[in-house]
Amino acid sequence: MAIVTNKSQRWRVLAAHVFLVCLCALVIFPFLLTISISLRPGNFATGRLIPAEISFEHWRFALGLPTVGPDGTKVYPDLPVLRWLWNSIRVALVSACIGLLLSTTAAYAFARMRFAGKKAALTGLMLMQMFPSVLALVAIHSIFTRIGNAFPVFGMDSLWSLVLAYSGGIALHVWTIKGFYETIPAEIEEAATVDGATPWQAFWRVLLPMALPILMVVFLLAFIGAIIEYPVASILLHSQKNLTLAVGANSFLYPQKYMWGDFAAAAILSGLPITIVFMLAQKGLIAGLTSGGTKG
Amino acid sequence: MTIPPAIRRNLGRAFLALLVVAALFLVTVIYATGEVLLAGTFLVIIALAAWLYLSQKTYAYRYLFPGIAAAIIFVVFPVIYTIFISFSNYSSRNLLEFPRATQYLLDQTYPGESNTFGFSLFPDGGKFRARLEDSEGGAVFFTPAFAMPGEAPVAVTAVPEAAAGFTPGDPVELGDIIANEENLKKLAITMPNGARLGMTGLSEFAALKRLYTPRPDGSLLNNQDGTVIKPNVRTGFYETPSGEKVLPGFQVKIGLDNYVRIFTDPKYREPFTRIFIWTVVFAGLSVLFSFSLGLVLAVLLNWEALRFRSVYRLLLFLPYAVPGFISILVFKGLFNNNMGEINLILDAVFGIRPPWFSDPFLAKVMLLIVNTWLGFPYMMVVSMGLIKAIPMDLYEASAVAGAGPLTNFFKITLPLIKRPMLPLLISSFAFNFNNFVLVMLLTGGRPDFLDTTIQAGTTDILISYVYRNAFVDSGQQFGLGAAISTVIFLLVAGITLVQIRYTKIADDEKR
Numbered sequence: 069m070a071i072v073t074n075k076s077q078r079w080r081v082l083a084a085h086v087f088l089v090c091l092c093a094l095v096i097f098p099f100l101l102t103i104s105i106s107l108r109p110g111n112f113a114t115g116r117l118i119p120a121e122i123s124f125e126h127w128r129f130a131l132g133l134p135t136v137g138p139d140g141t142k143v144y145p146d147l148p149v150l151r152w153l154w155n156s157i158r159v160a161l162v163s164a165c166i167g168l169l170l171s172t173t174a175a176y177a178f179a180r181m182r183f184a185g186k187k188a189a190l191t192g193l194m195l196m197q198m199f200p201s202v203l204a205l206v207a208i209h210s211i212f213t214r215i216g217n218a219f220p221v222f223g224m225d226s227l228w229s230l231v232l233a234y235s236g237g238i239a240l241h242v243w244t245i246k247g248f249y250e251t252i253p254a255e256i257e258e259a260a261t262v263d264g265a266t267p268w269q270a271f272w273r274v275l276l277p278m279a280l281p282i283l284m285v286v287f288l289l290a291f292i293g294a295i296i297e298y299p300v301a302s303i304l305l306h307s308q309k310n311l312t313l314a315v316g317a318n319s320f321l322y323p324q325k326y327m328w329g330d331f332a333a334a335a336i337l338s339g340l341p342i343t344i345v346f347m348l349a350q351k352g353l354i355a356g357l358t359s360g361g362t363k364g
Numbered sequence: 365m366t367i368p369p370a371i372r373r374n375l376g377r378a379f380l381a382l383l384v385v386a387a388l389f390l391v392t393v394i395y396a397t398g399e400v401l402l403a404g405t406f407l408v409i410i411a412l413a414a415w416l417y418l419s420q421k422t423y424a425y426r427y428l429f430p431g432i433a434a435a436i437i438f439v440v441f442p443v444i445y446t447i448f449i450s451f452s453n454y455s456s457r458n459l460l461e462f463p464r465a466t467q468y469l470l471d472q473t474y475p476g477e478s479n480t481f482g483f484s485l486f487p488d489g490g491k492f493r494a495r496l497e498d499s500e501g502g503a504v505f506f507t508p509a510f511a512m513p514g515e516a517p518v519a520v521t522a523v524p525e526a527a528a529g530f531t532p533g534d535p536v537e538l539g540d541i542i543a544n545e546e547n548l549k550k551l552a553i554t555m556p557n558g559a560r561l562g563m564t565g566l567s568e569f570a571a572l573k574r575l576y577t578p579r580p581d582g583s584l585l586n587n588q589d590g591t592v593i594k595p596n597v598r599t600g601f602y603e604t605p606s607g608e609k610v611l612p613g614f615q616v617k618i619g620l621d622n623y624v625r626i627f628t629d630p631k632y633r634e635p636f637t638r639i640f641i642w643t644v645v646f647a648g649l650s651v652l653f654s655f656s657l658g659l660v661l662a663v664l665l666n667w668e669a670l671r672f673r674s675v676y677r678l679l680l681f682l683p684y685a686v687p688g689f690i691s692i693l694v695f696k697g698l699f700n701n702n703m704g705e706i707n708l709i710l711d712a713v714f715g716i717r718p719p720w721f722s723d724p725f726l727a728k729v730m731l732l733i734v735n736t737w738l739g740f741p742y743m744m745v746v747s748m749g750l751i752k753a754i755p756m757d758l759y760e761a762s763a764v765a766g767a768g769p770l771t772n773f774f775k776i777t778l779p780l781i782k783r784p785m786l787p788l789l790i791s792s793f794a795f796n797f798n799n800f801v802l803v804m805l806l807t808g809g810r811p812d813f814l815d816t817t818i819q820a821g822t823t824d825i826l827i828s829y830v831y832r833n834a835f836v837d838s839g840q841q842f843g844l845g846a847a848i849s850t851v852i853f854l855l856v857a858g859i860t861l862v863q864i865r866y867t868k869i870a871d872d873e874k875r
Contacts, residue, residue, distance in 0.1 A: 077669065080769070084664050085672075091661070092679045095737070098694050099682070101705050105697075174431030181424035189432065196439045198791075198860050202800045202827055203853055204442035206449055206834050206846045211442060214402055218394040236438020238431050267423070296687045298801045303835055314689040318805060321696050328697050339690040347685045 106130075106332035126333035147327075149334045151309060152316035156338075159227050159312060160294035163234035167290045168283060171238040175245035176271050180254060190243075197239035202299040208233060209303050225306045233304065234294045241286045248282035249275065292346055313338050377418075384414050398464075405441075409433060443853065450847035451617055456840035458600045458613035465614035466584075466595075469602065473562060473572035474588050480570040481505075481561060485536040485548075493530060494553065496522055496561070496569055505555065506530050513550040521554045522561075541566055622847035635813060635820035635829070636848070643825040646731065647796035651789055653736040658743025659781075663773060665744075666751050677748075684741035692805040695734045724822035727807050731823055735802055739792070746788060750781040790863040794856055803828040826852050 109123035128135050130149050134142040177183070178190060201208065212233070216223015222232060256278075257270040265273070276283075298314045305311050311319075317338075320331035387410045395403040416422045416429050452458075460468065482497040491509035498504075506528035507520040541548065545566065553561040553569060562572040576584040576593075583594040584602065593602040593610050600616040601609040625632045661680060665673050683691060698704050699720040707717045720730045758776050767775070803809060809821030809828045820829060826848060834845030 081669050084667070084670055088661075088664065088670075088676050088680075092676060095680055095682055098691065098698060099686075101698065102694050105705075170431035170434050173427040177424045177427035181427070183424035183428075189428070193435065195860070196435060198794070199439070199443060199853065199856065200795075200798050200800075201439070201442070202798055202831075203849045203856070204439075204446050205831065206842050206849060207442035207445035209835070210449065210454070210842065211445065214399050218397045218399050218402060233438055236434045238435055239439070242431060271427075292687075296689055298689055298805070299831070302804075314687075317689060317693055321693060321700075326700070326703060328700075328703060331693065331697060335690045335694060339686060342690075343686050346687065 102332045102335060105329055106336055108329060110329065126329040127337075129330045130333040130337045145330075147316065147319065147330070147334075148309060149313075149316070149337065152311050152313040153338045155227060155310065156295050156313040159230050159234065160291045163231045163294050164287050164290035166231070166235040167238050167241060168287050170235065171241035171245055171286065172276065172279075172283065173271075174238070175242045175249060176275065178242065179246045179249035180257070193239040193242055197237075197243075201233075201237065205299060205303055208300060212304060224304060225310055227305075227310060229304050230301055230312070233300050234290075234297065237293075241290060244286055244289075245279065245282055248279055252278050288345065288348070292342070295342055380414070380417055384410060405437075409437075446846045446849050446853075449843055450622055450850045451619060452615050452843050453600045453613070453618045453621075454615050454842040454846070455844075457611065458615050458843075459840075460612055460614055462595070462614040462616075465602075465612050466578075468612060469576050469584060469610070470574065470578065472575040474575050475562075475564045475570040476573040480564065480568050483563070483565075483567050483569045485541060486530075486532045486534075487536060488530065492536070493528075493532070494520075494522070494551070494569075495532060495535075496553070496555075506532075507553055510551075512544060513547045518550065519552045519554065521556075523556065538566065618843070622844050623851075625844065626847060626851065631817050632844075635816045635818065638813070638822075639820060639824050639826055639829050642728070642823070643797060646728070646735075646825055647793050647799075649732055650735045650739060650796045650799070651792050653732060654739030655743045655747075655785075655789060655792075657736060657740040658745075659747045659778075661740070661744045662747035662751055663777060665748060680744060681741045683737055684745075688738065688801055689805060691738065692734065692802055695730075695737075696806050699730055721807065722811050724811055727811060727823045731803065731806060734806060735796070735799070738802070739796075743792075747781060747785070750784055751777060754780050787863050787867045790859060790866060794859045794863070797825070797856065797859070798827045798852070799825065800827045800831065804831065 106126050107122050107124070109121055109125060125135050129145045129147075132145055132148065132150050134144045178186065212222065212224055212229045215229070216226075220226075222229050252275060257265075257274050260270045260274045261267070295312075296314060297312075298318075301312045302315045302318075305315060308316075317331070317334065320327045320334065387406070391403050391406045391410070394406060413429060413433075416425045479498060479500045482499060484495045486493050486495060488509040491511050493509050494507045496505045496507075504525040505522040506525060507522045510518050510520050545563075549563045551563065552572075555561060559571045561569040564570040564572075573587060575586060575588060577587055579585055579592070583592050585592055591604050593604050595601075595614070596603045597616050598618075599609065599613070600618070601611075601613040603609055626636050627633060664670065665677055667673075698706050701707060701717065701719050701721060704720075707720075711717050718726050720726050754777065759772060762772055762776060803823060803825050807821070807823045809824035809832055811823070812819055812821045819832060821832075824832065830845045830848045830852070833841045833848070
């Protein structure tokens with residue numbers, strides 16, 4: 069840079085460093101504390117940041133291992149943390165697969181075909197994505213009660229209902245995938261069609277393999293979206309064994325039963341893998357979107 | 365694999381026909397359970413699917429159908445259904461539809477005046493037999509063995525002692541009968557003479573009579589006291605001549621009543637207005653704080669004289685990478701009045717322990733602190749991208765002119781990123797307007813207002829207020845909740861329209 073550095077510049081750099089270091093400390097503080105709390109004995113904030121005494125009781129709790137109670141008997145944890153995590157992962161995997169399946173073909177039609185109502189449908193999808201499902205909770209509750217009257221599998225307190233509810237939210241995925249398809253030259257499929265491929269074969273054998281990177285990204289996004297969803301899961305699921313992690317984690321911190329240490333261990337145990345997936349997807353999304361680009 | 369195309373085409377059709385038949389069977393099953401609306405919806409979808417996949421003209425729609433149908437069923441339909449519910453009195457008191465509420469009343473029974481039977485229960489294998497002794501004649505009857513009724517009522521026919529061929533052992537203890545009282549009440553015993561008995565006391569069964577007899581004009585005659593109750597389609601209840609409501613009520617259309625209640629009934633209007641104002645303030649301040657912090661950081665991190673920028677950037681991005689429900693709950697613990705680390709530190713340094721969760725003002729401050737913490741990384745990343753796009757020579761020119769960093773920020777940076785930033789800020793506002801997860805997990809809307817008759821919290825935003833009315837607090841006012849949801853729909857739609865306009869303006873600028 070051609071700008072002359074003077075004395076005030078040095079002070080300003082120093083001030084900026086102090087400010088940023090303080091802010092970073094504030095940002096990291098909750099994470100460090102959570103680790104510390106999970107290693108402290110007891111559920112009270114009696115320790116220092118670096119615990120004087122390390123105890124794995126909370127980790128045993130989170131992993132579902134028994135602890136030895138005061139009277140020498142084995143005490144099993146009363147909250148099934150691992151089961152909640154497993155529920156979350158199952159629901160997220162299945163609904164992400166269905167969502168991806170539904171959006172790839174729809175995006176193909178939007179990207180390559182001409183049909184009446186295309187523009188309106190695209191605008192409609194855009195609008196849908198702007199209304200959060202939390203606004204329709206009452207209706208979702210009522211709809212699944214009704215479906216449950218006919219098919220108990222898809223009724224209240226069933227993970228399948230949750231899968232169904234999550235699979236419908238494909239609006240954003242369609243837009244993202246459509247943007248990527250449009251970056252692939254249509255001539256490639258046209259060549260395949262000239263060679264005698266049906267539109268379906270051109271799509272399935274030619275276009276889809278080339279779109280794999282964006283499909284991975286959309287899958288991860290749908291997966292994460294389902295893992296962290298709270299409102300719909302909280303009204304559809306009731307019994308403890310059926311909860312997802314987002315709903316279950318809420319039951320640690322009640323004034324009557326304040327399981328701070330247990331929560332901390334469970335949060336790290338389940339948050340870490342999710343966070344890693346989350347960060348990977350963020351990276352992939354930025355890469356995928358910059359190469360794909362969501363064009364209107 | 366080579367299959368002749370003719371067979372292949374027909375194979376597809378046969379498969380489709382099979383699917384349609386299976387689907388039609390499902391519709392019949394749904395219809396049989398009484399869910400007429402659901403059956404109708406299914407039928408329409410099947411018909412549409414069959415037409416789309418058979419007609420040659422609708423090729424593109426074959427690809428669209430599964431996705432669009434799912435989106436319409438699970439996104440659009442709930443929205444429409446919400447509006448539909450908002451015009452009804454659907455609530456925990458008016459949960460059932462009219463035919464079901466009527467059936468519920470017709471199933472009610474009361475003990476008649478005929479003689480009672482002493483009741484005792486005997487184990488028989490893994491099952492049970494009931495012994496009934498006529499309190500007047502002394503005749504004894506036994507039922508066949510039955511499993512304890514659980515979800516469904518059990519109907520058995522009793523036989524005289526001589527015909528039962530059962531030697532009773534020790535009867536079941538009274539304590540166990542008390543423990544199973546709810547289940548035993550579902551037990552219906554038919555006597556050899558055809559009378560139906562039901563439980564009327566812990567050791568007593570008596571003939572039960574139907575409480576209501578339907579009459580041709582749709583009213584019900586109460587057999588016990590001779591009154592006639594009539595369904596009132598305005599209030600959604602069967603009512604006695606004196607106007608007393610008989611529970612359970614049924615769902616009826618009540619027009620705009622829910623909306624009228626929100627906007628004019630002081631009981632509802634008072635909290636609604638306050639919550640609305642707080643929602644706007646909360647969303648506005650959240651956007652303001654996280655944007656200001658994010659922008660300042662973006663400017664700093666673009667400053668080339670500063671070292672370790674990538675380290676700072678990585679650390680500051682962390683709050684965005686961790687799933688919200690985990691970090692919000694971590695903060696819920698950290699802010700805890702007595703055991704939270706934040707008060708521990710404040711106590712050690714300043715000797716204060718602010719009651720974050722019980723003081724309305726502090727609770728709001730806490731919500732904003734946490735939301736800023738959660739929201740600034742996004743603003744930072746977006747602003748950094750936009751600042752990168754500003755030509756460097758503008759700053760060089762201003763440096764030559766002797767301008768300081770503040771002048772640079774307000775005269776160059778801010779005006780240039782304002783336009784592209786505006787739609788993002790508006791959508792962030794719309795997001796925070798419905799930031800249900802934050803409010804629900806951190807404060808749950810509490811502390812509650814002390815001066816309102818219905819439960820509403822000082823930190824409730826509109827959507828958490830709906831949630832509490834519809835799902836948490838007693839009453840389960842689905843209709844009212846749906847009406848408030850509809851009002852929020854309209855508000856968010858308005859915000860969205862504004863956003864689309866600004867996006868268009870931004871697009872036009874680019875061209």
